Amino acid sequence: MTNIGIAITAIGSATPKVSLDNQGLSQIVETSDEWISSRTGIHQRKLANTAESLCSMATQASLAALAQANITATDIDLIILATSTPDDLFGTASQIQGELGAVKAVAFDMTAACSGFIFGLVTAAQFIRTGVYQNILLIGADILSRWVDWEDRRTCVLFGDGAGAVILQASNRDRLLGFELRSDGSQNDCLNLSYQPQPKQIIEGVTVSQGTYKPISMNGKEVYRFAVQKVPEVIEKSLFRANIGVEKVDWLLLHQANQRIIDAVAKRLEIPPEKVISNLRNYGNTSAASIPLALDEAVREGKVKPGDIIAASGFGAGLTWGAAIFEWGV
């Protein structure tokens, strides 16, 4: 069989217009630029206003990726939206499909928090490998500012909003070289955005739950420990599956949660700093968007070139984590 390999042929991204720097945050909660930048590496984040929706940002990122791939929306067979913050709990992927006019495409949302882009990449790859679809649009997008407690300095300093999109196309050579996906629900309480039930009696003897979602709650130290231990493991496993040594990796591309996590993982894998992609300084943790957002910038800056081998890893709530080793471009 031919053309059941995967090529990641194009990328685009979009972020909100307004930035909030650490100095600005120190007017909201008791914090400082020094604390935030030294503990996280984050200097500013972009925050979506009420005119900016997940759908609008994701659509903008998708249009950029489609233009780069030199295909039209009608060529797309499948749209996967990795997000934890849809505009509509029933799913936002179909709205994006409608906005793009991707009339042939089936579209669905996928939730795996900050691992969403990697989980989405591997999911999309299965549809290509089985020969079912040829052109897939994968989007990672989140607006966590909607769900942050802006009075909680332990979390509100970390997150930002954004969207990134890639085009995956059937190819005669498979550029997804290896992957590993993991979950551990026993650690769910380390990081969540969970539904809080509120009883509402609708008729005598029948009470339903009409609650709301509580803002993000996180045990930062536990998440830090988890990431630094588990991320190198999945990258090593994925490299083993790809049958390539770590010295062949051109770029380490981690979920942009914290520069200290990125540095610790790179050190553990013995990947030198010049091979590490990082842009969280300007965007904070954009959850499912962070990997494609950082990759898009690196491609546009001319750092990442076709044929480069990328070791990417996402990790976060669930807990979920995963890695994918892939070759960029056609």
Ligand code: ACO
């Ligand atoms: N400004 C000033 N002081 C602060 C702030 C802040 N923004 N936040 C916490 N502090 C204080 C704490 O109150 C504490 O003070 P205390 O000792 O008087 O109680 C002190 O700083 C140390 O707090 P810690 O939480 O122990 O700080 P730590 O060094 O662990 O750094 C951090 C916190 C940056 C959150 C770190 O634990 C981390 O990065 N963890 C990983 C988080 C992460 O990556 N989350 C995203 C996962 S992705 C997803 O799925 C959404």
